Amino acid sequence: MKARCDMPRSLSYEIPIYRCVLARESVVSVGKVSEAAQAARIVWELTHDSPSEKLVSVYVSSGSDVIGARVSGAEVVAHGGLNSASALPGEVLRGAIIHNAAALIIGHNHPSGDHTPSRDDRKVAQRLQSACQVIGLHLLDSLVVSASGWSSILVDIEGVWQ
Numbered sequence: 001m002k003a004r005c006d007m008p009r010s011l012s013y014e015i016p017i018y019r020c021v022l023a024r025e026s027v028v029s030v031g032k033v034s035e036a037a038q039a040a041r042i043v044w045e046l047t048h049d050s051p052s053e054k055l056v057s058v059y060v061s062s063g064s065d066v067i068g069a070r071v072s073g074a075e076v077v078a079h080g081g082l083n084s085a086s087a088l089p090g091e092v093l094r095g096a097i098i099h100n101a102a103a104l105i106i107g108h109n110h111p112s113g114d115h116t117p118s119r120d121d122r123k124v125a126q127r128l129q130s131a132c133q134v135i136g137l138h139l140l141d142s143l144v145v146s147a148s149g150w151s152s153i154l155v156d157i158e159g160v161w162q
Contacts, residue, residue: 059072097135
């Protein structure tokens with residue numbers, strides 16, 4: 001028996017065809033990321049001049065051990081207000097997928113100067129961690145930065161960077 005594929009003679013409607021591309025906006029000098037303080041510095045570089053919250057994704061290239069691996073890129077994935085910057089997991093993970101990243105570090109700034117993670121910050125980190133697990137991506141850390149310092153949300157939860 002032969003398989004047959006009957007193609008319609010005409011399509012009833014048109015669909016748009018898309019292509020995703022990476023566009024370099026600028027460059028920030030960084031080395032390999034082997035501790036949370038180095039990752040916090042990258043987040044700080046991308047957010048310190050903002051009067052409102054920004055959510056940043058930092059992409060870590062593939063390798064046998066993501067800790068100490070090369071950062072392959074970073075982007076601001078959401079702009080917020082004075083005390084929040086929200087994004088759906090798909091918006092945050094899109095760049096990591098396009099970058100073919102092995103791991104992801106997320107971070108955001110607190111313009112208030114208090115780098116203590118809020119309850120919502122912790123919930124978002126846990127939600128993103130679950131989303132990362134579904135697609136096989138390692139969420140290395142979730143950071144909060146401010147003029148007074150930085151905090152790691154996941155270090156408190158599960159001791160990453162060790």
